[in-house]
Amino acid sequence: MELMVGLTKCLKKNLFDVSIRICMVQTMHYTRLAEVGKLETPKIQGKYDTGQLFLHRVFGYRGVVLFPWLARVYDRDIPNKRASQDDANFNHVGKEVKGRTHTFYQVLIDSRDCPYIRAQTEAVTFLGNQDSSRSLYAIPGLDYVAHEDILPYTTTEKQPLQHELFDKFLMYYPDKDPPFGPQETLRAWQKKNHPWLELSDVHKETTENVRVTVIPFYMGCRESQATSVFWWRYCIRLENLGDLTVQLRERHWRIFSLSGTLETVRGRGVVGQEPVLSSSLPAFQYSSHVSLQAPSGHMWGTFRMEREDGYTFDCRIPPFSLESKSEDPGSTTGVI
Incomplete structure (x- = not known):
């Protein structure tokens, strides 16, 4: 076909x-x-190999699989025995959720499709290499995709994807399926940047047919003479599962640090936008950052949504942990 x-x-x-x-x-x-x-027929079982070309089921861009991640998915929509006991707690911070293992993929996005994607295409960021630096470096066109969002396809083109890292990471093998395999450059890059790339936990929750998915990533620690500052990035995807159009109007975050502080953040929209989620364009994805003067913490909150009929509601952002990792002092991040 x-x-x-x-x-x-x-x-x-x-x-x-x-x-x-x-x-x-x-x-x-x-x-x-x-x-x-x-x-091709999507895989119900098994994983996609490095070099597999695909279309994103939701965002529609062309991409290629680099390597898989096994993540724990905490879906607060799945009933469990203790769920009914915690329904009175609006933010469900204390709700026990069992994680289930699921496959995600590190992928490259075709640069020709980037202007038309309702997601940030420079969302994967790294801290600067200097201990005192707060600079963030982005790798354009790098994304994380769930297994069910992969629509695999084949082509006879030797250069089917436009991305500056495609030739550095992959090589054409006409007798293989898929015909693109990893180069040593990709293996070395994956090994060196594993702590900052690793996807380990995914959190989901749905309110009034709007599903929020959160994926946190630890970025590293930067030390000064007085303090140590720990950095995380988090990726958020909003998806409208209903028939009525909704628009994100406000955000409300609660950020708890192990040092004992609780911060509240309120504001209009997200990343300077108030995205509309319609039946034709149901999803929006963005990334942001948070820093704490402690090695761990928690975040949770709500998005104020407005439906096309004027009804407003608070869409829950599932609580997620901010956990640090041990670092190699001599390592650098994000460098190809």
């Missing part, structure tokens, strides 16, 4: 959106369809 022709009914709309984005990258003056490959 050709990639631009069709899919099953549940995927037709997503596929159509992808094809339009691809065509708009090629020309802003007119629209034309161009075949980029042929879809």
Whole structure:
């Protein structure tokens, strides 16, 4: 089945959106369809190999798998025996949630699709190498994708993806399936940056048909003469599972540090935007950062959402831990 022709009914709309984005990258003056490959059946069991080309099920971009991560997913929507005992607690901070192992993938995003993605494409950041530096360095076009969001496809092109790291990390092997395999550069980069790239915990919760997914990452510690500052980044995805359009209006965070402090943060929107989640564009993803003067802490909060019929509600952000890791003093981060 050709990639631009069709899919099953549940995927037709997503596929159509992808094809339009691809065509708009090629020309802003007119629209034309161009075949980029042929879809394969998504894997129900097993993992995708390094070099697997795919379309993102939600955001529609073209990408390639670099390597997998095994993460613990804490889904607060899944009932458990103690859930009913904690329903009175609005933020569900004390609710016991059992983690389930799930596969995610480190991927590269095709740079031609980046302008049309409702997600930050420079979300994976690293601290500067100097101990006193607070500078953040981003690797453009790097993302984390859940197994169920991978729509695999094949192509006969030797250069199917445009990304500055594609040739550095992958090599073409015409007799392999997929025909792209890892170079030693990729293995070395993965090993060196493993502590800062590692995806270990994922947290999910749904309120009024709006699902919030949070993935925290430890970035490292920066020390001065007086204090030690620990840094984390966190990736948040909002997805509208209902039929009515909703818009994010405000954010409200509670940040607890092991040092004993509790900080409250309120503000309009997120990362300078008040994203609209509609049936045609149901998802939005962004990343931000937090620092503590303690090696661990917790975060939780709410997003104030406004529905198209005027109804407003607080969408819960699932509580998540901020945990530090031991560091190699001689290591550098983010360098290719």
